[in-house]
Amino acid sequence: MATPHSLHHEGPQKPPPSTTLPLRQHPQQQPQPTQQTVQALPVQPATGLRYPSSKKTIYDRNINRSKTAELSRAAFAYLFIEMIGYAQRRVKGVADLEKRLNEAGQPLGHRLLPLLLHRLPSPPPRPTRILPLLQFITTTLWRHLFGRPADTLERSAANAAEYMISDNEPLVSQYISVPREMGNFNAGAFVAGVIEGVCVGAGFEVEGVTAHGVAEQGGGEGGMWPGKTVFLIRFCAGVLEREEGLGKGM
Amino acid sequence: MSYYFAIIGHHDNPLFEAEFGTSKSGGDGASRFPPQTRYMNQFIVHAALDIVCETQWVNSAMYLKAIDTHPPTSSHVSCFLTPNNIRFMLLVQPHLGNPRASSAVGGRSGYRGEVYNPTAPATEEAIRGFFNEVFGDWIKATMNPFYGRDDRITSPVFRGRVMTAAKKFL
Numbered sequence: 001m002a003t004p005h006s007l008h009h010e011g012p013q014k015p016p017p018s019t020t021l022p023l024r025q026h027p028q029q030q031p032q033p034t035q036q037t038v039q040a041l042p043v044q045p046a047t048g049l050r051y052p053s054s055k056k057t058i059y060d061r062n063i064n065r066s067k068t069a070e071l072s073r074a075a076f077a078y079l080f081i082e083m084i085g086y087a088q089r090r091v092k093g094v095a096d097l098e099k100r101l102n103e104a105g106q107p108l109g110h111r112l113l114p115l116l117l118h119r120l121p122s123p124p125p126r127p128t129r130i131l132p133l134l135q136f137i138t139t140t141l142w143r144h145l146f147g148r149p150a151d152t153l154e155r156s157a158a159n160a161a162e163y164m165i166s167d168n169e170p171l172v173s174q175y176i177s178v179p180r181e182m183g184n185f186n187a188g189a190f191v192a193g194v195i196e197g198v199c200v201g202a203g204f205e206v207e208g209v210t211a212h213g214v215a216e217q218g219g220g221e222g223g224m225w226p227g228k229t230v231f232l233i234r235f236c237a238g239v240l241e242r243e244e245g246l247g248k249g250m
Numbered sequence: 251m252s253y254y255f256a257i258i259g260h261h262d263n264p265l266f267e268a269e270f271g272t273s274k275s276g277g278d279g280a281s282r283f284p285p286q287t288r289y290m291n292q293f294i295v296h297a298a299l300d301i302v303c304e305t306q307w308v309n310s311a312m313y314l315k316a317i318d319t320h321p322p323t324s325s326h327v328s329c330f331l332t333p334n335n336i337r338f339m340l341l342v343q344p345h346l347g348n349p350r351a352s353s354a355v356g357g358r359s360g361y362r363g364e365v366y367n368p369t370a371p372a373t374e375e376a377i378r379g380f381f382n383e384v385f386g387d388w389i390k391a392t393m394n395p396f397y398g399r400d401d402r403i404t405s406p407v408f409r410g411r412v413m414t415a416a417k418k419f420l
Contacts, residue, residue: 057407058390110399114333115389125310126333201334203306246307 067119070147077175084176084187094185102193102209109141109197116140127202130163130235130243137198138165145194146171156232161207161240163233165195166214168225173213186211188229195231205236251366252281253420254291254341255412257388259400262299264292265336266403266412273417282345287323294320295339298327302337312385313378316368326368330381332388338381342368376419383415 051057087100113136117124120140127133138150146167156162173187188211196209212230251272257265269281269291283291298318305314318327323343330338344366367373391397391408 058393059387059407059411061390063386063389107395107399110334111393114385115393117333118385118389126306126312126331128307128310203335242307 063115064119073171076171080172080187080190081175083190094182097185098189098211101187101189102196105190105193105195106197106200109194109199110201111197112141112144112194113198113201116144129246130204130239133199133202133204134163134165134233137195141194141198142167145191159234161235161237163235165231165233166228167191167231168228170227170229173227173229184213186213186229188213188231191229192231195233199233199235204239206239207234207236209233251277251345251420252283252343253416254281254283254295254343255384255416256292256295256339256341257403258295258299258337258339260335261400262296263400264402265400266408268409268412268416270413270416270420272420274420279413279417283343290320290323291325291341294318294323294325295327295341298329298339299337302329302331306331306335313381315374315377319368324366326366328368328377328381330385332385336388338384338388340377340380342366342377380415380419383419384412387411387415 083104084097084101087097087104091097091100116136117126117140125132127136134153138153142148142150150165151168152164152166154164154166156164167188170188170191172191176187178185192209192211196206199206199209210232212232214228214230253270253272255266255268255270257267259265269283271277271279271281273279297320301317302314305317312331312333314329314331316326316328319325320327325341325343328340328342330340332338387408388403391403391405397403
């Protein structure tokens with residue numbers, strides 16, 4: 001209530017400043033000198049970046065400095081929930097929301113792939129086959145993000161292009177209760193985006209990575225892991241063809 | 251000995267380019283590409299990308315070593331692939347017939363007489379060192395949340411770091 005009031009107050013107060021308008025017009029009458037000074041300012045420090053007071057840029061820091069650093073879980077939950085809220089205000093349905101979260105996760109995966117490989121003690125080869133890539137995701141990446149490896153990694157029996165990573169207790173959906181009207185929404189869509197970023201970054205095009213909640217033992221509430229989530233990775237046909245070709249070549 | 255270094259993105263677009271000369275064996279670190287063939291550098295590097303595509307799934311190392319040559323300018327191209335398939339390309343052009351300017355990377359052992367040998371261990375190790383150093387800096391550059399996939403790297407600090415790495419290894 002207070003804000004509209006004060007806004008209304010400013011309304012009638014506006015005319016008085018108009019008396020000072022002639023003063024303001026002075027600079028406008030000679031716009032060229034002022035514009036020149038304004039333009040000259042950015043040119044001058046163009047080369048001089050603004051360094052932090054310690055004179056150390058990000059390039060001077062050790063890349064492994066934050067290797068073992070851990071982030072507070074509360075801070076993560078707070079930011080993540082804000083992120084979902086932000087996305088939620090801009091979407092129409094659950095599918096849209098999951099897509100947005102997925103897209104938010106992709107750049108993360110894209111960056112983590114080289115960083116984590118660089119940090120490993122003996123630099124391993126680039127992942128060029130599907131299995132090493134998925135193992136990287138379930139062990140190195142998962143351990144970096146969640147502090148433990150993923151629970152299982154399976155290949156779909158029905159479709160050779162589909163792989164499934166399952167997590168019994170995903171951190172992302174730990175503090176989230178999904179309202180009934182949002183049905184099958186799964187906050188794991190963000191992690192799915194991270195996985196997609198890693199796969200696409202490594203050159204394994206995917207048709208999509210999706211997160212599905214599967215309460216174990218079909219029991220819903222009664223299951224041992226009510227929050228169990230399966231990340232379904234569907235690779236494109238071209239990736240499988242290449243994989244086959246490589247398998248023959250070796 | 252002159253070098254042309256380029257970072258190539260996913261759409262074969264250059265993200266970063268630099269030119270420098272050797273700093274070893276009395277080199278002053280300035281590139282000396284002959285003006286009549288200097289413009290060829292980008293073409294040569296671009297042509298070498300095809301070979302990278304062929305080898306990148308067979309050879310799972312990041313450092314693919316010397317992968318291509320361009321005999322008319324006697325240039326050699328070395329490549330380093332990051333895990334997310336960004337390509338670092340380094341074109342090396344020894345200067346024939348000018349012993350002072352052509353003192354090479356492998357001046358210690360890889361360089362015999364007038365023939366630059368891109369597969370000499372000393373040369374390969376020098377280039378590997380350079381690539382690894384740039385790789386670390388490149389990760390730091392791309393960790394920036396405002397850096398999008400396949401954006402150009404414009405940071406002068408990054409350029410400075412690349413030049414320092416070149417001075418140190420090449």
